[in-house]
Amino acid sequence: MVGGPFGGFGMGQRMVERVDVAIVGGGAMGSAAAWQLAGRADTLLLERFEPGHLNGASHGASRNFNVSYADPVHVGMLVEAERLWRLLEAQTGTELLTQHGIVNHGPNPGHEAAHAALAAAGIPSVFVDEGEASERWPGIRFEGRVLFTPTAGRLHADRAVAALQRAAQQKGARVQHGARVTGIRPVGDEAVLTIETPEGVRDLRARRVVVTVGAWTSTLLTGHVPLPRLVVTQEQPAHFAPRIPGEWPGFNHFLADSGPDRRWPSNVYGMHTPGQGIKAGWHGVGPVIDPDRRSFVPDPALSALIRDYAREWLPGVDADDVTEITCTYTTTPDGVFVIDRRGPVVLGAGFSGHGFKFTPSVGRLLADLALDRAPAPAIFALDRF
Structure with missing residues (x-):
């Protein structure tokens, strides 16, 4: 008007x-x-x-629909978000959310709190011991018991x-x-x-x-x-060629040896992106950038580390057959x-x-x-x- x-x-x-x-x-x-x-x-x-x-x-074809939160506000939003994603699918005739589950492992004390919060909200989650997890999902090497959330999954971002x-x-x-x-x-x-x-x-x-x-x-x-x-960084997940066919669960790995001055720069998240491979990435540790002056070139040190991670923790992928992508994070304190x-x-x-x-x-x-x-x-x- x-x-x-x-x-x-x-x-x-x-x-x-x-x-x-x-x-x-x-x-x-x-x-x-x-x-x-x-x-x-x-x-x-x-x-x-x-x-x-x-x-x-x-942009991109995949994001984890991770439900492993302990804060009740976030959990309530997850319940609402799942309902609204399904409503959007119905209104547009577009498949957006695939619920193949996510496995969370590594020494994270927050897993117990997340499990309790999800139970209170009616969202299923279950602990699986390391041996059983390795049998069910042989493409991933696990660290300790696993919190499996079967209604989690993957969203198609684009x-x-x-x-x-x-x-x-x-x-x-x-x-x-x-x-x-x-x-x-x-x-x-x-x-x-x-x-x-x-x-x-x-x-x-x-x-x-x-x-x-x-x-x-x-x-x-x-x-x-x-x-x-607000800190703006360029992040660089990578897609690895899978050696094990079929659907994978998404995954979050809380690494004991991660953080500043440690072996790994951060924890790792990942998922199967159909047609592109198994996605894995560091969380929020890319270089600080000006969004109008991005190079779109991955940082070589972080690239080498994610390949090293894949060799050690993702036996179901070819760590040398990799395609990298970049995106931005905007992070609050x-x-x-x-x-x-x-x-x-x-x-x-x-x-x-x-x-x-x-x-x-x-x-x-x-x-x-x-x-x-x-x-x-x-x-x-x-x-x-």
């Missing part, structure tokens, strides 16, 4: 489009917010890049983002790719956005603006929202998300490498904030910093 001249804001007589809710960033979280808002508010989703781009954190946008459009939301938001200025209870497209520059006035731009959060919002320190509102700006940021599984639940929280319905859980609040 286009209004008349919007004077008094330094824009002269330029015509300004008006919308109830503008969403900046069309990755997983922004697309989920659009899906939740469509039909409830006049919604416009603005994405800087073209569909299927590789610049952010939402399909999920496309399905969310398609479902949002079916309910009336507008989606525009190739639209870069270069400025957001809160003006009273609303916000004015400056948008660059191949056709030129335009302004947009929104009652609420949802910002879900991942690695670009600080660039866009510094000076307008009191942000925590405590590794917990930011989902909050300041004035007209609703923020979803800092998903710290473990947010994708929660995508539709995060979208619902962002929509509630944009519609002034309910605050997000306190653990996600900006003022905790």
Whole structure:
């Protein structure tokens, strides 16, 4: 909807489009917010890049749908997320979530708490001893007893983002790719956005603006929202050719000898990506980068270490037949998300490498904030910093 001249804001007589809710960033979280808002508010989703781009954190064919959380807020969101993933599949006719289970092993004292929290929420989990686990899943070498979560699994990231946008459009939301938001200025209870497209520059006035731009959060919002320190890294999981055919469980390995100045840089996560191999990666230890100046070149030291890990802990793969990929993490100081509102700006940021599984639940929280319905859980609040 286009209004008349919007004077008094330094824009002269330029015509300004008006919308109830503008969403900046069309990755997983922004697309989920659009899906939740469509039909409830006049919604416009603005994405800087073209569909299927590789610049952010939402691309690729696989993400673990890991349910091994002990915090009741996260567990509750997992229950909601599973329901909403299935609803999205039904609405779009797209297969997104494969529940083949995930095995969690290594000396993690949090496994007991996760097992108890999952039981309380009705999510099945069971401890399996190391010998039985080796027989059931011979592609993985296990360390100690294993927490197996059979309803965990794998999400198809690229399909999920496309399905969310398609479902949002079916309910009336507008989606525009190739639209870069270069400025957001809160003006009273609303916000004015400056948008660059191949056709030129335009302004947009929104009652609420949802910002879900991942690695670009600080660039866009510094000076307008009191942000925590958000660290942007380039991560580099790898796909290994499997020696053992068929479906694998996802896996999380909590390595005893991991961390700064230890043999391994971090714990390891992984999963089967059909058609690409067995994915394995370090968690949150890639080099700090500027998202507009990424090399997209994997760090050779981390590459060598993940191959060493595969030789030692993944007997079911060929550690020398490997294809590496890169993506970004945007990490908060405590590794917990930011989902909050300041004035007209609703923020979803800092998903710290473990947010994708929660995508539709995060979208619902962002929509509630944009519609002034309910605050997000306190653990996600900006003022905790």
